[in-house]
Amino acid sequence: MTFQPRELFPDRSARDLFGAEIRRHREKADMSLRRLSEVLNYSKSHLARIEAAESLPYDDLPAKLDACFGSDGMFARIYALAKNEPFPGKFRRAIELEKRAVAITQYSCATIPGLLQTREVAQESLRIGNRHAPNAEIEAMVKARIDRQARVNGPQPPRCWFILDEAALRRAAGGPGVMRRQMASLIKCGTQSHVTLQVLPFSAGQHVEAGGSLTLYTLSDAPVMAYEESNRFGTIVEDRDAVAALQENYDLLRAMALSPRDSETLIRATMEDETSWEPPRI
Known part of the structure; x- marks a missing residue:
């Protein structure tokens, strides 16, 4: 069975926006979740939950994502909003x-x-x-x-x-x-x-x-x-x-x-x- 990623609603939630941007940047760079987890030195299972808006990242992840994708602090700015949403x-x-x-x-x-x-x-x-x-x-x-x-x-x-x-x-x-x-x-x-x-x-x-x-x-x-x-x-x-x-x-x-x-x-x-x-x- 082909894996179907969870549908995200970035217009409704900063959590979803954070996950959607990870997915968009990762796919644009033609990177798998496993490869991104290796580059960031981050748990693949946790990264998958973050991309699906089911978990929040540790505080160090936004900076790592910005450095990886050259996104000029975008992930840090979204995370500042997302961490105020403690519930999925x-x-x-x-x-x-x-x-x-x-x-x-x-x-x-x-x-x-x-x-x-x-x-x-x-x-x-x-x-x-x-x-x-x-x-x-x-x-x-x-x-x-x-x-x-x-x-x-x-x-x-x-x-x-x-x-x-x-x-x-x-x-x-x-x-x-x-x-x-x-x-x-x-x-x-x-x-x-x-x-x-x-x-x-x-x-x-x-x-x-x-x-x-x-x-x-x-x-x-x-x-x-x-x-x-x-x-x-x-x-x-x-x-x-x-x-x-x-x-x-x-x-x-x-x-x-x-x-x-x-x-x-x-x-x-x-x-x-x-x-x-x-x-x-x-």
Whole structure:
């Protein structure tokens, strides 16, 4: 199968513009990614992610690119803009909606939502999802995720309603100590007056949102918008009929979930169970 490079949108994002210019200059010079990585003394896999706008470079790369292609500081100038975009393009619009929302309602199937993760869990989750990213890039993504939480925990926060699948509590991200601290953080978060936290137990059975996550953003100046996400893709939903159907799905999940008090009881029981998150004995 012929490799198809990721489509870039340089008119929408400085990250995409940076990657598009690498690709344009490289192809103009008739250089493969492998050859460019050898010239720059830079990881080929990391360079490929940068060209696809999935990663940010280290600070030294723009100068190396300008020297390689004789581009008179162009890469340095674009990088100055690109490094202000900590999230890849596929998530950026959802992050902007998150910043504007007066209410956020979210269901998460397999993982603790990013807005509720401790730093340790965020680091484990992002490392698993970005196996080839260098440590500095992982740390930048962790910081960006933790910085988002200021929106929920700061002054004048949005009204938040989280439904966590029981699988998100049971699936370890880090060792037992990391997960117990995460459970304690969930309990503390659930005591805030603007936050409602429910758990959808395994006993609830199958449901319409199994396997992914759903977020609804209530905006003060626009209709409700939805964001559906899988482990690889995220989609903004704006069509009113489609959003209404997703709102109905969320209402069904609310009805199927445990009450906030019973949810806290389940989280505490999970945290206090000595066998939780221990590797299976074979």
